[in-house]
Amino acid sequence: MSVSVWKPELLAPAKNLERLKVAVRYGADAVYLGGQRYGLRARADNFTDAELAQAVDFAHQHGVKVYVTLNAFLHDEDFAGFEAFCGFLSSIGTDAVIVSDIGVVRRIQKCSDLEIHLSTQASCLNSFGARVWKDLGVERLVVGRELSVEEAGQIQRDAGIEVEMFVHGAMCMAYSGHCTISNFTAGRDSNRGGCSQSCRFPYKLESASASQVSSAQEMRSREGLPVASFMSSKDLLGIEQIKAFFTHRICSLKIEGRMKSSFYVATTCKTYRRLIDAYAAGEWSEALLAEARAELESIPHRDYASGSLDVPAGEESVYDQAGEGRDGAYGYVGVVVDTTPEKVVVRLSSPLAVGDTIEWVPFSRAAIPWRVEQIYSVLGESRESMRQDSVVCLPRTPELSDVERLNIVRMPHRSLQVAS
Numbered sequence: 001m002s003v004s005v006w007k008p009e010l011l012a013p014a015k016n017l018e019r020l021k022v023a024v025r026y027g028a029d030a031v032y033l034g035g036q037r038y039g040l041r042a043r044a045d046n047f048t049d050a051e052l053a054q055a056v057d058f059a060h061q062h063g064v065k066v067y068v069t070l071n072a073f074l075h076d077e078d079f080a081g082f083e084a085f086c087g088f089l090s091s092i093g094t095d096a097v098i099v100s101d102i103g104v105v106r107r108i109q110k111c112s113d114l115e116i117h118l119s120t121q122a123s124c125l126n127s128f129g130a131r132v133w134k135d136l137g138v139e140r141l142v143v144g145r146e147l148s149v150e151e152a153g154q155i156q157r158d159a160g161i162e163v164e165m166f167v168h169g170a171m172c173m174a175y176s177g178h179c180t181i182s183n184f185t186a187g188r189d190s191n192r193g194g195c196s197q198s199c200r201f202p203y204k205l206e207s208a209s210a211s212q213v214s215s216a217q218e219m220r221s222r223e224g225l226p227v228a229s230f231m232s233s234k235d236l237l238g239i240e241q242i243k244a245f246f247t248h249r250i251c252s253l254k255i256e257g258r259m260k261s262s263f264y265v266a267t268t269c270k271t272y273r274r275l276i277d278a279y280a281a282g283e284w285s286e287a288l289l290a291e292a293r294a295e296l297e298s299i300p301h302r303d304y305a306s307g308s309l310d311v312p313a314g315e316e317s318v319y320d321q322a323g324e325g326r327d328g329a330y331g332y333v334g335v336v337v338d339t340t341p342e343k344v345v346v347r348l349s350s351p352l353a354v355g356d357t358i359e360w361v362p363f364s365r366a367a368i369p370w371r372v373e374q375i376y377s378v379l380g381e382s383r384e385s386m387r388q389d390s391v392v393c394l395p396r397t398p399e400l401s402d403v404e405r406l407n408i409v410r411m412p413h414r415s416l417q418v419a420s
Contacts, residue, residue: 005280008245009252011067011164012269015259017047018335018406020055022262025363025406027273030065031055032098034258035089038082039069053092065095070108071119073101083111090114098142105136115139117164125151130159140164140251145171149241149309153248162251167238168268168296169256171307171317232319237304239292242275243284244309261349263332264299266361266408271295274364298329298410333358333409334392343393344403345378350411352392353385360400361408368399 012028014020023031033055034046047055052068059066068089072078082104089097090112097114099105100121108114117140118124118133125144133141140162143152149165156163236256238245245253253276255268271292278284296304305317331350338345352358354375359367375383376393386392396403 006249007276007280008250009065009164010269010272010276011252011254012265013169013255013258013260014055014265015046017051017055017058019262019265021058022335022406022408023265023269024059024062024064025404026266026269026408027363028064028269030067030095030252031059032067032069032254032258034069035085038072038074038078038085038104049088052089052094056092056094060093066093067096067098067117068094069098069119070104071098071100071121073121074104079107082107086112086114096140099138102136105138109137117142120144120166124155127155127158130155130161134159134161142166142254145236146308146312148311149244149248149250152250156248156250164252164254165245165250165309166236166256166307167241167245167253167272168236169260170302171233171236171256171313232302233307233313233317234305234319235302236307236309237293237296238306238309239272239275239289239296241306241309242279246279261332262335263330263349263408263410267295267299270361270363300328327413329412330359330410331413333411336360336403336405336407336409337391339396339403339405342396343376344396344400345391345393346409347391348386348388350388351385356411358409358411360403361410362402363404363407365402367410368403370397370399 009029010027011030011032012023014023014031014033020031020033033052035052036046036048039046056066070086074082086097086108094114096117097108098117098119099108100119105116108116116138118138120142122133123144124130124133124141125147130141138161141155141159142164143155145166147155147165152163152165155161238253253272255265255272257264257268275288275292278288302319305313307313307317333350333352334346334348336344337347346352352372352375354372356372357369358372359369361367372394374395375386376395377383377386378391378393380393383392394400
């Protein structure tokens, strides 16, 4: 009889239905997503009610949970239709909702039986606060990114409540995301879903006292002043803390990125899935860790740091625009939308031409290099190239016998292909 080994949940972002399906197939145990209102990613595609029902159904068919974000800080007028939406989420089998505001917690409890997870936006950073939230009916804490793995584990043990931590992706330099720069610079409320990521813009300090900051346009017209993204953090990379997550039995490891591509979702899910499974099976090695790092370096990112996972984040966590590797080694070609015995159909996210070398990325096995020899339109017309956002048909050669729907297709950047 096999003995089940404890593993932390791998929680992935889903901007839309395609990304949810990609996350599920590439190894996520749970996904988090937003509806049309009440979340903090208003500019994501987000899910209509019909799509939410499809999402829950697809995820549950594959044994994956769905958490819906209700984590905006709501004003009184924002509550219109809120109770009806909660009732709908409950009716379709939503596994939990992610909430920041105590008033929202109470409204959810009044109108539904939804499980509640406390968002990182609530800045729960100690066991005393954790006990209070537990007494209020919260079942899981998404702890603030200011905590180390050890501190989060201590909270989980002391308060007797599930703890979820971010393991990968973009980090906000504001305290648990409580930033209002976007409100003042773009008229978009960061804490009601409208963040314009003003902190990511390059600024120029006009004096040593930083008394005046110029816009990026003004910087280009002046000479001799340093340019810096001094409010922009590096991206979080938690692969070296996998052992610590197991040691402290952190319940869920969360990948940031509800605005990111299917390429990002597939790569991060596949990589962290492999690491979690390997550690649980006693198959951890430095070679595996190096392979995982190479995979995560291959996708666009802002340079990596471990944030506060080990020690409090400091100057080394600030993103330097001059840093290398942001574009990664690969570009995103597209996603497989259909297969037949004769062809593979791909929806392109970038142009594709005869002669290109691409890689097919299976759900769990190694990538398959492949040279494009023929391209056809959906009408069967032979083409030399196809543009971004078109649908292309490629002949199913023997190497592609195991390629499946929702597989990601990537390409070494053209400069790399020429160099090689």
